[in-house]
Amino acid sequence: MKFINDLGKYRAIVISVALFIFLDAGVLVLNFYISSQIADDATNVNLAGRQRMLSQKATKALFDYRQEYLSGGSGEAPFREMLAAVSLFDKTLQAFDQGGETLNASGQPIYLAAVTGAESRATVAQSLEIWQPILRDFHALEKLHADPSSYAVFLNQLVDSARANNLGLLKLMNDLTNQLETVARNKSETLRMIQAAAITLAILNFFLILFHFIGQLRRSDAVADEARRETQEILSTVREGLLLLDDQLVIGSQYSGSIPEIFGEQEVGGTSFRDLLQSLVSEGDMNTTEEYIKLLLNHEVKENLIGSLNPLSDVEVSVPSRSGGLQVKHLSFRFNRAIEAGRIRHILVTVLDITETVRLRDELEQAQARQSGGLQMGVLKELLKLDQTALAGFLSETEGALLAINEILREKVEDMSGYRDKVNGSYRIMHKIKGDAGTLGLPHIVDAAHNFEDGLEALRNNSGLKGGDFLPLTLSLNAFLELIAELKEMVALFPQRKAPVAVVAPSRLEADKIERLARRIAQEQGKSVELDFDLTGQERLSAEQLKQVQECLIQLVRNAVVHGIEPEVERLSAGKGAVGRIAVSLRMEEEGVRIGVRDDGRGIDLKRLRDRALAKGLYSEQEVETLPRTRLLSLIFEPGFSTEDSVHEHAGRGVGMDLVRAGVNRLKGRLRIANKARQACEISFLIPNESLMEPSLAEVV
Amino acid sequence: MKRMMIVDDSTVIRRRIERTHGLDNYVVVGSASDGLQAVEVARQRTPDLITIDLTMPNMDGIDAIPILAEVCPGARILVVSALADKATAIRALSRGAHGFLCKPFTDDELRDALHELVSD
Numbered sequence: 001m002k003f004i005n006d007l008g009k010y011r012a013i014v015i016s017v018a019l020f021i022f023l024d025a026g027v028l029v030l031n032f033y034i035s036s037q038i039a040d041d042a043t044n045v046n047l048a049g050r051q052r053m054l055s056q057k058a059t060k061a062l063f064d065y066r067q068e069y070l071s072g073g074s075g076e077a078p079f080r081e082m083l084a085a086v087s088l089f090d091k092t093l094q095a096f097d098q099g100g101e102t103l104n105a106s107g108q109p110i111y112l113a114a115v116t117g118a119e120s121r122a123t124v125a126q127s128l129e130i131w132q133p134i135l136r137d138f139h140a141l142e143k144l145h146a147d148p149s150s151y152a153v154f155l156n157q158l159v160d161s162a163r164a165n166n167l168g169l170l171k172l173m174n175d176l177t178n179q180l181e182t183v184a185r186n187k188s189e190t191l192r193m194i195q196a197a198a199i200t201l202a203i204l205n206f207f208l209i210l211f212h213f214i215g216q217l218r219r220s221d222a223v224a225d226e227a228r229r230e231t232q233e234i235l236s237t238v239r240e241g242l243l244l245l246d247d248q249l250v251i252g253s254q255y256s257g258s259i260p261e262i263f264g265e266q267e268v269g270g271t272s273f274r275d276l277l278q279s280l281v282s283e284g285d286m287n288t289t290e291e292y293i294k295l296l297l298n299h300e301v302k303e304n305l306i307g308s309l310n311p312l313s314d315v316e317v318s319v320p321s322r323s324g325g326l327q328v329k330h331l332s333f334r335f336n337r338a339i340e341a342g343r344i345r346h347i348l349v350t351v352l353d354i355t356e357t358v359r360l361r362d363e364l365e366q367a368q369a370r371q372s373g374g375l376q377m378g379v380l381k382e383l384l385k386l387d388q389t390a391l392a393g394f395l396s397e398t399e400g401a402l403l404a405i406n407e408i409l410r411e412k413v414e415d416m417s418g419y420r421d422k423v424n425g426s427y428r429i430m431h432k433i434k435g436d437a438g439t440l441g442l443p444h445i446v447d448a449a450h451n452f453e454d455g456l457e458a459l460r461n462n463s464g465l466k467g468g469d470f471l472p473l474t475l476s477l478n479a480f481l482e483l484i485a486e487l488k489e490m491v492a493l494f495p496q497r498k499a500p501v502a503v504v505a506p507s508r509l510e511a512d513k514i515e516r517l518a519r520r521i522a523q524e525q526g527k528s529v530e531l532d533f534d535l536t537g538q539e540r541l542s543a544e545q546l547k548q549v550q551e552c553l554i555q556l557v558r559n560a561v562v563h564g565i566e567p568e569v570e571r572l573s574a575g576k577g578a579v580g581r582i583a584v585s586l587r588m589e590e591e592g593v594r595i596g597v598r599d600d601g602r603g604i605d606l607k608r609l610r611d612r613a614l615a616k617g618l619y620s621e622q623e624v625e626t627l628p629r630t631r632l633l634s635l636i637f638e639p640g641f642s643t644e645d646s647v648h649e650h651a652g653r654g655v656g657m658d659l660v661r662a663g664v665n666r667l668k669g670r671l672r673i674a675n676k677a678r679q680a681c682e683i684s685f686l687i688p689n690e691s692l693m694e695p696s697l698a699e700v701v
Numbered sequence: 702m703k704r705m706m707i708v709d710d711s712t713v714i715r716r717r718i719e720r721t722h723g724l725d726n727y728v729v730v731g732s733a734s735d736g737l738q739a740v741e742v743a744r745q746r747t748p749d750l751i752t753i754d755l756t757m758p759n760m761d762g763i764d765a766i767p768i769l770a771e772v773c774p775g776a777r778i779l780v781v782s783a784l785a786d787k788a789t790a791i792r793a794l795s796r797g798a799h800g801f802l803c804k805p806f807t808d809d810e811l812r813d814a815l816h817e818l819v820s821d
Contacts, residue, residue, distance in 0.1 A: 284788065287788075288787065288788040288791055291788075291791050291792065291795050292791050294795060295791065295794050295795055300799055301794060301798075301799050301800065302799055302800040302817050302818055304800075304817050305779070305799070305800025305801055305802065305814055305817055305818060306791075306794060306800060306801050308784060308801060308803050309784075309787050309790050309791050309801055310787075311787045311788065615805060616804070616805050617714075617805020617806050617807075618711070618713045618714060618717060618805070619713075619717060620721070620807060620808040623717075635713065638711055638712070638713055639710055639711055
């Protein structure tokens with residue numbers, strides 16, 4: 001049963017065929033059996049017919065014999081003929097009655113089964129009743145043959161008896177023949193009926209199978225047609241462009257209806273993807289795309305791990321428009337593997353028209369840029385006309401002043417007079433900025449300051465001030481600060497700098513060189529610095545070591561000026577002197593020579609370090625929170641790590657501090673950072689005694 | 702245990718990948734801070750899995766990848782790099798790498814990428 005159930009949709013057809021075979025086999029066996037019976041019946045009918053003849057033959061021979069005997073002849077021939085007929089008749093009659101052997105027409109022995117059927121049996125029994133006494137008389141005659149006295153009398157009696165029974169026996173044998181014929185005819189009839197029935201059934205079964213098959217075919221055709229229609233419907237309605245590429249980058253014949261619309265080409269099936277894109281993307285992009293598709297066709301490469309490399313995720317193209325002109329569109333292509341039976345057969349390309357999305361994104365960005373006071377060409381022109389040094393000074397000062405306003409706004413106040421003080425304090429500072437900007441000829445900054453003053457003016461006239469009323473001011477202050485930061489960035493890019501000259505190995509540290517550099521950078525950044533040198537330990541260093549130390553010091557001092565020392569205004573509002581102090585030292589300690597650069601600037605902001613480490617992906621969020629202080633501080637020596645968000649000449653490029661680490665490694669030194677937030681920072685390294693020269697030797701060098 | 706090698710010029714990134722790779726049956730058998738060193742280490746330790754940065758001193762990832770693929774045939778190679786230039790990254794991959802992970806990445810992204818890389 002399980003097997004039948006497992007056949008599924010083929011069950012009906014298997015059952016039908018099995019039935020067909022069973023039916024045919026059954027009919028064949030029956031046919032064979034009945035046919036053999038009919039053959040037997042035919043023999044019976046023949047032999048029964050022969051009994052008629054034999055009975056007459058025996059009687060006739062008896063008459064002939066008596067004639068010859070009475071006329072004095074021997075009668076030998078008729079007598080023998082009579083005995084043969086009697087013997088064969090008796091044998092055959094016994095065989096009909098009991099079953100047994102007799103001779104067939106050609107004299108061969110043949111076995112007969114006893115006749116069945118009540119009528120036939122009665123006929124045979126009746127025949128035997130008549131035949132038995134006659135047979136006895138024949139046997140008696142045969143015995144009396146030698147005794148002529150009574151023989152003639154007995155012969156006459158036998159002839160009389162034969163004459164009397166002859167017709168009866170003939171009739172009985174004729175009846176038997178007819179009865180056996182009827183039996184045979186009936187069997188033939190049955191056989192014909194069975195054959196007819198079987199053929200009818202077979203034909204019926206055949207039609208059943210045929211209809212079943214045709215029905216199934218029609219149903220599956222209907223399903224396939226429906227599926228095709230649905231696929232067509234999907235392809236014609238879907239907004240995305242869908243097409244398949246083979247490994248030669250040839251486009252398949254089925255693609256979505258939006259493809260012609262997107263590309264402005266009517267027939268793309270069978271053409272090359274390269275041709276389709278040729279006029280739309282650059283040769284370089286096309287080559288990259290081709291390489292990217294080849295990566296996708298390589299089953300070794302993980303599809304999920306290369307999605308971010310898709311070179312056509314956002315491309316700007318010009319395509320023919322319906323009106324006949326050219327239309328600029330933004331298209332986003334996606335490439336996916338189409339896998340069949342475990343093999344990458346095709347690449348499914350999905351094309352989305354993202355023009356509208358891009359337009360909205362751009363608008364949003366522009367709006368944000370406007371809000372944050374993005375640099376305009378007009379401002380740039382203003383800047384270019386100005387004296388760079390004066391401008392740099394003004395920008396640093398302004399930045400400091402704006403930060404000071406920020407501090408004022410952030411101060412916590414309790415009462416109305418506190419709010420008034422905030423407004424007035426901010427106003428005074430902003431007014432000075434406006435005045436300075438006016439003197440320098442920077443109308444854009446004058447405008448920004450003026451707008452801010454307007455905001456303050458509105459608060460000044462507000463009798464019920466609350467903390468929340470200052471929020472718009474904070475926002476526009478941030479925008480102002482960003483504008484100044486951007487301007488500073490621009491200014492830093494203006495001067496043309498020469499490439500650094502190769503450093504000749506000095507036999508002593510060149511303190512004046514370091515100092516000049518520090519002053520120059522400070523001036524460019526609008527800061528002022530003072531350097532102190534204590535280089536008492538340098539006698540113990542070789543020329544090579546001194547060269548390394550000099551390079552490290554340059555980087556460390558540069559770092560101190562750019563990142564450590566604050567602009568003057570900020571220093572002043574933090575209660576520090578206007579001039580930043582940097583101490584460069586090279587002193588003997590017990591374990592070796594310690595070389596350090598200390599500044600009294602803002603120190604390293606650990607929070608910014610954490611943010612940066614997170615943004616760079618160096619650590620996960622939880623790790624960053626629990627990172628030990630020393631590990632966090634040591635991040636500033638990582639290549640490419642910089643807390644400066646923007647890139648300008650002196651910092652933010654991420655090289656510099658990693659050079660220090662490389663140099664210290666070459667000197668076999670150990671780095672140390674001492675950091676005090678908002679107050680000071682010292683970065684130093686120790687060159688151990690074993691790496692130093694003996695004092696006497698040092699004298700010679 | 703299968704063998705893993707990490708190639709990156711940042712010590713912190715190397716340590717981070719080693720700590721958080723999350724592949725139970727992999728052990729880090731070597732690391733290198735540039736392409737030349739990577740080839741040397743790979744020759745000695747024949748790793749089954751390599752993560753490699755693209756921009757490095759001495760020999761960068763693009764040049765190192767085909768050599769590494771040659772030295773350790775069958776090794777799975779994951780490029781872990783900031784996505785500055787897609788064409789360069791694609792070229793690196795077509796020279797014998799199997800996947801790309803963009804810096805910066807989260808722990809989960811790293812684990813997912815490595816898992817995907819070693820799955821069949």
